[in-house]
Amino acid sequence: MISKNSKAGKVLLVDDEVNIIEGIKRYLEQEGLDVLTATDGEAALKLARQEKPDLIVLDLMLPKLDGLEVCRILRGESSVYIIMLTAKADEVDKMVGYAMGADSYVTKPFSSKVLVAKIKAALKRINFQKQNMNLHSSKVSFDGIEIDNKEKIIRKDNKNIELTGKEFDLLWYLASHPNQVFSRYQLLEEIWGDNFVGGADTITVHIRRLREKIEEDPSNPNYIKTVWGVGYKFEANK
Template sequence: MEEIHVLIADDEKEIRDLVKKYLEQEKYQVDVAADGEEALRLFDQNKHNLILLDLMMPKIDGIEVCRRLRNKTNIPILMLTAKDQEVDKIVGLSIGADDYITKPFSIHELVARIKAHMRRFMVLGSDRSTQEAPITYGSITMDVKKYKVSKAGEEVFLTAKEFELLKFLASHPEQVFTKTQIFRNVWGTQYLEDDNTVMVHIRKLRKKIEDDPSNPKLIQTVWGIGYKFVGGSDGS
């Protein structure tokens, strides 16, 4: 497997050094940035597989960095937030962050979350995934081999986590999943079960693939339970 390259952006040197130390023990290659400008510069200079991004940073804050990065890449972005930044967490998720972890955090939990995101992201791009044929639901086509989604022939840009979420739901048509079940299957971690994360990603996905996001036909809400994907596949 190719070497995994992680970018850590946080203005607290102690956090940068601690996370870098533990990730390097996992044989990851690590770059560190002390502010948003440096994070964007390092990203442009290197090929990173995952970004750990502090919400509050000098020069350019984490939300703006995340917004700019999402115009360039679909790799996992994990945000570090303080406990009292619930609104900012939702904003971060809505503009492209895949996950967040709250400070103060357990370093072992953080490393486990990073490893879980990388495992799932790498599997989607692995040879096992590339053997799968495109799947079509109405005007939506998922090309797992190319890691792309199109609507009526036009490509729709999805983040890594949005793609995983759509693939999971579309692979189980008509089956109802609770938010907890979706979180465990898509985010793949035992440490956090977060309704906001699932709901924000469902909302973002609907905006990108539904003809009328306020009246969704593909990803439907089952009130009091969760969500289901509706529609038979026209492909294999």
């Protein structure tokens, strides 16, 4: 069942425990959200591709395709916000999830009301970003590189470069504020949001990966510069 208020946001819930899905679904529908559900990884991929939800709550342990694999595949196709559900408290599992492109984590057991509040906060942020994008140019171009935020495409020397959703968001944020220096914590807050439970090293890892993908010499970057003791900036050479 899907609610009729599509403006509030569309959420895909993925968990093989039906009682968990139904409980969260009731809370979300009371908030006027559209709710889709799936109980295995293959069904989740199909629904995500067909319905293009604004946010996905994705269990780590799923039949057919596990949550990490679903996350990895989706992240190669879109920047949809993904909250992973897991019964594991191991930091290694969380870091693997973030590496696959998860935006946030919730560890079982959890309060449905707390999860719903987290979903609502994420959707509010997503809607704000969409509105803000509409107010500003969705493209920036620099020497040899073009970034299209509307189409989520980056080209270097007329060749497309594949980025994960968070890599793209980080690059776009830096490039749309050329020559402005941001600390790692500022970038965490802007790109991952207040609910992110990882550390600032996440930014360091993503910056390294971006440099490997867009820089001729990652150890001597032309675009993404380190400002020692402060943070990072995108150096504009338009």
